Amino acid sequence: MILAQWQENPRPAKLSEELENGIVRCHLSPRNCKIRPGKYGFCMVRANQNGKLVTLNYGRSVHATEETIETEAVFHYAPGEPILSMGNIGCMLNCDYCHNWKTSQARFVADGDVWNYTPEQVVEIAKSHGIRVISWTYNDPVVWHEFVTETAALARQEGMINLFKSAFFISPEAIEELLPVIDIFSISVKSMDPKYYRRLTKGWIEPVLEGTKQVYAAGKHVEVSTLMVTDLSDNDDTARAISTFVGEQLDATVPVHFVRFHPDYKMTDSRRTPIDRLESARATALDMGIRNVYLGNVYDNDATNTTCWNCGILQVTRYGLNARLVGVNSTAECTSCGAPTGMKLLPPAPRPTTVDSLPDQYQVADFTWHGDIRSLHIQLLNEGTESQVVYQRRFGDPAAGTAWTPLPLAPGESYRFAAAKATPDEHGVQVAISPEGVKCSLHEVFDRAHFPTVEVATGALNEDVTPFPSYAVTAPNRGATFLDITEASPS
The missing domain is CATH 3.20.20.70 (Aldolase class I)
Structure with a gap:
């Protein structure tokens, strides 16, 4: 059986108990799965390899x-x-x-x-x-x-x-x-x-x-x-x-x-x-x-x-x-009555710099919020050997301004970040990239973040449709075998 790439190189797992006949018990979850050699626990990412508990998803x-x-x-x-x-x-x-x-x-x-x-x-x-x-x-x-x-x-x-x-x-x-x-x-x-x-x-x-x-x-x-x-x-x-x-x-x-x-x-x-x-x-x-x-x-x-x-x-x-x-001071107290908020605050972080205009030759991609799609994952890849800068901003709400926020990318870096609708009058988000060396893809997110997402070009545009692949009724059941763990070798 062909081994999927992500399953390669199992690592020793914690919270293991070795039983008779090469069986191991996993104590990570309340299931306390008893796993025979070459088999998996319920999670399908912890397995028994030659009488030892291993994890398949490290990293x-x-x-x-x-x-x-x-x-x-x-x-x-x-x-x-x-x-x-x-x-x-x-x-x-x-x-x-x-x-x-x-x-x-x-x-x-x-x-x-x-x-x-x-x-x-x-x-x-x-x-x-x-x-x-x-x-x-x-x-x-x-x-x-x-x-x-x-x-x-x-x-x-x-x-x-x-x-x-x-x-x-x-x-x-x-x-x-x-x-x-x-x-x-x-x-x-x-x-x-x-x-x-x-x-x-x-x-x-x-x-x-x-x-x-x-x-x-x-x-x-x-x-x-x-x-x-x-x-x-x-x-x-x-x-x-x-x-x-x-x-x-x-x-x-x-x-x-x-x-x-x-x-x-x-x-x-x-x-x-x-x-x-x-x-x-x-x-x-x-x-x-x-x-x-x-x-x-x-x-x-x-x-x-x-x-x-x-x-x-x-x-x-x-x-x-x-x-x-808007109403909490630096010691997490109400600015009006002084009552403790119960919040935990971090020291203020530096505010990101902004620019009013883009460098020459930059290409701009627009995404407009629609229905219940009001957040977006933006994935960037710097394919070059030199650092690059990508810019993003929101559009449609005059009160929010028109400045661009720069995002530096190291050579070869792949970076993904979320942009979410910030005001009721905001129309969408814009991303500007250099025409040389940077790839950009936009991925709709429905509600709070989930994975995987799909690129906008193939995503759903209906208001209440999840923008990622639908579960197939004919999908294999939990009992399906998709890896013979004995074929894997430890790192």
Whole structure:
């Protein structure tokens, strides 16, 4: 059998127990998978090679992407802060509505979607672009455990912050290995209904809740989000159950996010979550005493802003994935009444320089926001042997100005960043590149970021259609064999 490129060179895995007859047990997730030689665990990226547990996805990633911290349902840690988002392959769950199924379910992964990084390269990308937060995200970082812990430790040595965005179906032992290197945990609690978890995620709820309590008790910054799936969990019962857990088991000040669903993967016959149901859930949570309750994947809604719990003034304005502090001082207190916001702030970063006009010969590509497509990934490749500069700006809103922001690219560098609609009157985004040596592609993003995306030329232009490949009904089932692990050799 031909070995896919991303599966080459397995690495020794942590949290392994060797049993009789060459069987190994993986203690990364609550499944505690018992894996026979040449076979895989549920995640399909941890396997038994000659009686040893190995990981197949060390350093295997979707393209590193600059986004903002709001992408990860984190509103109370450095609002508006740029992050470097890193996602990988595989997952310890298999949610029927997964927005990242093309990479979370390893049997669908295409080599063209996979990039190889070392821990040093990830940290260097962040450093070279002035990014202070690395986010472990997308499919789910739990199954990337070895690469995450090693890279996060290196990042911390450079003074960086690590964010872990996860469904958190993870063992207590694995959490203990994360605690020394992870600063922020954004945890997706899918539901408070055990039957829902079993049926729709193929996991179970109890370890998710216990793990959330574990990181909160360790003093980490925690925010909780729940995807409100249309006609399944988009109701006040869900809001009450989530609020009870947060209020009684964590703290009423822990931010809660109710996130809008879009049809995807095995649930394309559904519809977007009605906004009024999200607003009702938020009202329920506020009535129960949860102090900071937000809506996700919505625009033009005050429920994305932060107001002072004490005096009610506006503290942070948000539009899409953009945020601006307007009522919070440098010590994270309300500028009106002095009440603590509970936010954690980073020292101010240098403001990016801008230019009013482009160099001669630059080519400009336009992208116009449409329907629910209000964010975009812009991928750049400097094919030359000299440094290049790319420029980007927004257009359509006179109040936002017309200046261009430069983005330097090192020779041979491939860089990807997100642009999201920043004001109600903004029409779109423009990218200007040198006619020699730089390639640029634009990729639509539906709601918060997901992978893979498709180029605009092949993307959907309908308002509520996910702009990436649709799940094929004839796709192979989980029992399909796609690699004989005995053919792989360790690095």
